[in-house]
Amino acid sequence: MAVFRFSWMKILLATFLLVTLIQSETEARAHNGLKVRRLVRREVDSQENANDSKDWDSELALGDEGTDDFLNDDDDGEDEDGDEDSDEDDTLDTKDTPAAAITSHPINFTLKAGSTVWLPCEISNAGYAVVMWKKGEAVLYQSTMKLTQDSRIHKFNNHTMMIQGVQTEDAGDYTCSVLGYSASETQQVTHSVQLYTEPKIVKMLPEGNNRLVLKGSTLIVQCIASGIPKPTIKWSRAGQRIREDGVEFDDNSIIIKHAKKADSGMYQCLASNSVGKPAHGAVDVKILYAPEVHIKKTVINTDEGYEAVLMCLVKSEPRAIITWQKGEEVITHNDNKYQIQFNNSDHSTLRIFHVTSDDFGKYTCKASNEYGNHHGHIDLVKVPERALWLEGRQDPSEDNPLLTWIVESIQPLTDIELKYLKVDERNDVVLNDRDWIIVRPDINQPTGNRYTISHALEGLTPGKYTAVVRSKNTQGWSQPSEHKFEGEYMSNEIRADERMEEAPQAEVRSSAVGHLPSSSSASILISSFFMYCLVRVL
Template sequence: MEGGWLVLAAVLIAARAQNNRISVTDDGPRFLSRGHSYRAVVGDTLLLPCQVQNLGSLVLLWRRGPAVLTAASLMVTRDERFRLVDGYNLQITDVGPQDAGDYVCQISDRISRDQVHTVEVLVPPSVRASPESKHAAARRGGAAVLECRASGNPVPTVTWHKLNDTNTRLGEGPQLQLSRLERHHSGRYACTVDNGVGPPIVTEFQLQVLYPPEITVERSWVHTGEGFRAELLCTVHADPPAEVGWYQNSFPLSASERITMSARGNNHTLLIANVQPEDFGNYSCVADNSLGRARQHVEVSGRPGPAVFTSPPLARRAASYLLAFAVDSYPPLDELRLLYRQLAINESFQQPGRWHDVVIPAPEPAGSLTHRVTHELRGLQPGAVYEAIVQAKNRYGWNEVSDIFQFHTLGGAHTAHADELTPMFAAASKNQLAYCVILTALYIMNALA
C-alpha cells in the first residue's frame, strides 16, 4: 500500500507542475456527465460515469470518503471488483451492501472540481425464525409466540397468516402472539417477508396445542333388536393423541366374533353384530392421554324409539282430528299411550286444560322397523288449539316421551294458521313438559303395579 501512495503522490506532483504551465488562455476542464443517485440490487454490476472535457494533463481521481480508488488510469484500491471502463467510468461488479455511499469523481486542479454519485444498495429480504425448529407447543389456555426477524433494504414488511381454507390474515410485525389457546388454534402459520426486492420469503410454523381428550358421541341412545346389529360412534380430539377403549357397564370390551372396534381418524366405532339380550345396556367411550381422561356414555336399547308426529298441524274438521305418528321398534309394539289437552289462549297468556289419557291399541306387526299409527280424537272444541304427547312400549320397556305436538281444529271466532302454532310450541314451558313426564311416569308405575 505504501508503494501505491508513493506512485499517487508522484502522479499528483507531476500533474500540478503541468497545470502551472497551462496558459491562462486555454479552456479549463469540465464534466460532461452529471452526478446521479443509483439503486443497485445485491449482486448487480453498476457503472458510475465520469466524462471530462479538456482534461489535458490533469489527473482524475475516484474517491469514496477519504479512500482513493483510482488516480488517472492507476487502480489504487486492491478490490478487484472495481475497474475503469471506456476512459474514467467506474464499474463495480457483484455489488454488496458495503458498497453503498457517495462516490466522488474529482479533477486534481487548484479548484478540485468534483462530481458525486450516490449509490443505494437494495438487499433482498432475509428472515431469522424463532423457534428455529419452526415448531411450537403450548397447553390449552396458555400462550405461544412465533417470531420472524427480518432484514433487508428497504426495511421489509412482515405479515402473518394462518394456513387454512381461508388463509386468515392475523396481523403485521415481527411477532405473532397467541393467548388463551384452544384446540382450534392448532395448525400451520406463516410469516411473509417482503420489501419489493426479489421474491417474498414465506416461513411456515407448526403450532401444537396440547389438551386432554374431548369426546362427542353421534347418538347417546342406539336403538336395535335381537339378531340385528348396533353401531356406536364416538369422536375423540386430543393432543397428544389419546388411547381409546370401549366399556360395557364399566367392564372393558375386547374384540370377538360379534364385536368389532375400529378407528378412522378421530372417529372410533364399536360394532355389535347379531345383538343378544346381554348386549343391551350402557356403554362408555373412554379416551386417555398424558393430560387427562374423558368419557361419554351410549345406551344400547331394544325399547322403541321416540314417536314422531306425521299429521299436519291443521285439522280438517271442527270437532275431530286424525292424529298420525310413527314409532321405530324392532319387536312388535305392546301398548301406546296418548295424552292430549286443550290450550285456552288469549292475547296475553296460555292456560292449559286438563290432560286426557288415551290407551291406543297396539298396531298389527308392521313387518318393518317403523310402525305407523293413526288415532282419531273426537269431541274436540271448534277453533281450539291442542297439544299431545305419545309414549310406546314393547317387550323391552317404555320409550322416552315424545316432543309436544300442537294442532288446531277448524271453526270458532279465530282460525289459527300454521305459522301461529310454532310460537305456541316454543312457548311451552319446561314446567309443563316436566309435568307431562311425571304424569306419564305415574301411569307407567300404575301399569306395572
C-alpha cells in the same frame, strides 16, 4: 565585437535566471509532495490489509536515513541537500489557506439491478487535499490512484465516484474522506447503496417441537421475510384469510391468546413488495389438549339374538388411547363376541354379536392422553330409541307447522305421545306445566326398524314453542326427546273471522252496484220531461 559580447552576456544572464526559477519551483513542489506523501503514508499504515501496507511502504520510502527524523520533526532537520531548513521551507503555509471541506450530504440510494449510480463528494478548497474512497474498510481510490480491479467503478476530477451496472454485491456503505493532519481533522461523507429485491421467506416460526402449543396458552406465528422495500405480510389458515377476531397482528407475526383446538392447522404467509413475485411460507401448528368424547346416539335399541353397534367419536391431540367398558369391566377384542375397531384414529366402534339378556345395560367409551381423559355413556336397551327430530317445515296448504321425527325400534311401536305448549319468549321456559297440549300422532309403517312420524299442529298463535315426544313399544316407553320451534302462526279462529269480515264487504259492493241507474234509464226520463213541456206549450 563589443555588441556581440554584450548580447551573449544577456543570454547567459537570462538563462541563469530561468534555471534558478525552475529549480526553486521544483524544490517547492518536492517539499509539498513530501508532506502529501507523509499524510498518505499515515493513512495507509492504518489499513488492516498487510499486503497493501507493504506495497504502499515501498512506494513511499524516502531512501535515506534522515527520513524518519524529518517526518517526526520538520522544524529541526536538514533537507535532502544538507542545507538548514527554515520554518518557511519545511512546513506548509496553512495560515492563509482555507482548509478543504466536504460539502456533499449523505444520500441513501435504492436502485434497480443493472442501473448506474453517481456518489457525490464535492470539496471546497480542495487544493492538494488527499481524497480517499472506501467501501466499508476496502480502499477503492487514493487521490487519483485506483486500488480496485473493478472496471465498473470510476472517479472523476470533481471526486464523484460512479458505479455502472449495479449488482447485489455492490450494496453497502461508500465513504469519501478528505485526509487531515490528524484523525480529528479528517472529514468524510457516507452514502448507502441498496437494490430493490423481491421478497424472500427467511424463516417461519415456531420451529420443531415449538409448533406444539398447549390449549389455553399463547400462540405466536412469525413469518420473517427479506426484500427491499420491506415486504407486507398477509396471513391465512386452511386457505381462508385470518381476520382480526381474536387475533393480534404485530408486524410479521400473529398472536393468538388462549389458543383453542380450532387454532390448529397450516398457517400460511404471503410476503409481497411489488418487486417480482410474492413469496410464500407455511408452518403447521398443533394445539395440544385432553380428549373430548362425543356420543351421537346415547341410546341403542336392539333385542336378543340381534347385533348391536355402539360408536363414539374422540377428538384429542396427541392421539388418545380408547377403551370400552360395561360397568367396571374392560371389554377386550373377541372375534366371537366383541369386535373393537378404530377409524381415522378418532372413531371407535364396539360391535356386539348375538346379543343376550346379559348384554343390555350401560357401556362407557373412555379416552385418555398425557393431558387428561374423558368418557361418554351409551345405553343398550329394548325400549325404543330417543326420537331424532328432523327440520321443521310448514304444512304447504296451511299455516300449521308440520313436525317430523324418526324413531328406531326393532320391536313394533304401540303408542306415541306428543305434547307441546307456548313458552315465555323472554326466558324461553315453560310457564305452566298444566298448559301442555297432548296429542297422539298416527303410527306409519316402518322401513326396517325405522319409523318416520309427522304431525301438523293447529291453532297456534305467533311465538316460541316447545314440543316433547316419546314412543312406546312392547318393552316400554323411550326417553323423551325435546324440540323447540317458533313462527308467525295463525289460528283457525282468526282465519274464520277474517273470512266473515270479507263476506259483508262483498255484499255491500254488489248492492251498491245494483242501485246505480243505467245510462238507458236516464235517457228515458230526460225524453219524458221534454215531451211534457212541449204538450203544455201547445
